[in-house]
Amino acid sequence: MIQMAEIKLSDKEIAAATEVLRSGGLRQGKECEAFEHEFSQKVGSKFALTNSSGTAALQLAYSTFLEKGDEVLIPSFSFIATASMVSLSGGTPIFCDINPQSFLMCLKDAEKKITAKTKAIGPVHLFGNACDVDEVIAFAKLHKLKIVWDAAQAHGARYKGKDIGSFGDFVCYSFYPSKNMFVGEGGMTCCGLEHDFEKMRDFRSHGQTGKYYHTSIGLNARMTDVEAAIGREQLKRLDCMLEVRRRNAEIYNQAFEKLEGLTPQKKSSNVEHAYHLYCVAIDENLFGCDRDTLASMLHESGVLTGIHYPRGLHQQPVYQEKYGITSLPITEWISQNILALPIHHGISQKDASHIIDSVFRIHERVKRKQ
Ligand SMILES: Cc1ncc(COP(=O)(O)O)c(C=O)c1O
Incomplete structure (x- = not known):
């Protein structure tokens, strides 16, 4: 039977994970840091933050700016996390229709749904097909919106020769086993501003800025070093x-x-x-x-x-x-x-x-x- 996904680690990925397992480094550590560095270099983004899933990657992005009652324009044709992370962050997802050929968010429909409460747009590079990035950025600029790109399915997609990870404000990836690259459960959020990176980093780990010292509310959305070691090897064969x-x-x-x-x-x-x-x-x-x-x-x-x-x-x-x-x-x-x-x-x-x-x-x- 021909399957829909091939979820097999290479010998190098297994060896990298085994080395971490042998070292006892089971939590987030140096491998995660190295994976962040290598991933940001690869996609051309200033910052990249490992986290526990594509869902968490979206939640971290929204946690930096979304307030109760804010509206976020998203395509209705996507995986639930595109909408639910807006809801979980206190916002309201506003469902927009799609283009019948590209299956991507229709900005004409989105425009009709702008209100005084619209704070952001969350386009999805669906199935790995990149959105018209210039059009989305122009739309966001015109309406003063943040952009949270859902790139869970789009590792390696390019627009006008540039990796889609290089366009701000936030680009959110998943490393779930069926994806273009996978580590198990895992995610990455890329962003262009240090301030956003720091906010997400704190939110990822209970708002902890010193040992048992918490300056904001957050969660545990960390990746483990075992997964990061697999991710680093996967990146080489992406x-x-x-x-x-x-x-x-x-x-x-x-x-x-x-x-x-x-x-x-x-x-x-x-x-x-x-x-x-x-x-x-x-x-x-x-x-x-x-x-x-x-x-x-x-x-x-x-x-x-x-x-x-x-x-x-x-x-x-x-x-x-x-x-x-x-x-x-x-x-x-x-x-x-x-x-x-x-x-x-x-x-x-x-x-x-x-x-x-x-x-x-x-x-x-x-x-x-x-
Ligand atoms: C478009 C989209 N967004 C977000 C996610 C969430 O990713 P994860 O399953 O890693 O939480 C997925 C996963 O299928 C997805 O396809």
């Missing part, structure tokens, strides 16, 4: 892993170009996509069957697929209960019709060919039945 993802995407793009009813996520020409996921939208009328039927037929051909995400965040029970039922038509259509095909660094060209052949065979079969 480019190779991305190369395979990009090669596979190219193979899919070429094959699917003329396939009716199956439309891959669109990236702009300014963007080097990091292909955490390769997602396509299935138009049932043109393709010949719906997304769920295609997924189960692919399963029969030995190909696992994923649905990211089956509903918009505004449709999650927790938010419908809070804010009532609202409608974001593009998010809702995409969530009903999107399908992710395996693209990770463990997918060989032979696997990619098998996946393509399977999709075409299914298409022909269902079309013949129509």
Whole structure:
């Protein structure tokens, strides 16, 4: 069965983790510091702070400025943490619709939702597809908003030749095992200002500024040195892993170009996509069957697929209960019709060919039945 992720550590990663384990350095220490330094160098950000998850990475960013009642514009088509960390920080997520081709936040819709309470925008580089960074920065400047980029899925994505980690105000990564690079549970928040870095560093560790001396309220959102040691090694092979993802995407793009009813996520020409996921939208009328039927037929051909995400965040029970039922038509259509095909660094060209052949065979079969 072809899986959706390859979660295997290399010998070097295992050796690095073992060395830390042998040393007894189980908590946050020198490895975390080194990982922060190397990660910030790699993405071109002034500061980087290790933490315990992509969720914590977002929470740390919001903790530096968000106040009760502040509103944050976010795309409704994302993972729950994009919204819930705004809520947990006392703010209100304002759900915006997406572009039907790029599946990224629609700034035109966001503009309609600006109020006197809008404090920030939280765009998501979804599936590794970078947002139009210049447009978002101009939008934020015009409306005097902070930007918290959710880059949980976008390690290595580039915009106009620059790594997406180099654009302020905050860039938040996850190292969860299915991601482009992984350490177990872990996250990183990049930022451009020392003041924000220091605030997040304190918040990460109970606001402790001296031994049992606490000057603010915080949590324990630290990474361990074992994870950081794995992360440092992963960082060295990130480019190779991305190369395979990009090669596979190219193979899919070429094959699917003329396939009716199956439309891959669109990236702009300014963007080097990091292909955490390769997602396509299935138009049932043109393709010949719906997304769920295609997924189960692919399963029969030995190909696992994923649905990211089956509903918009505004449709999650927790938010419908809070804010009532609202409608974001593009998010809702995409969530009903999107399908992710395996693209990770463990997918060989032979696997990619098998996946393509399977999709075409299914298409022909269902079309013949129509
Ligand atoms: C877009 C997005 N944001 C945030 C997160 C949270 O990351 P983590 O699972 O490491 O907490 C994820 C993880 O899936 C994600 O996909």
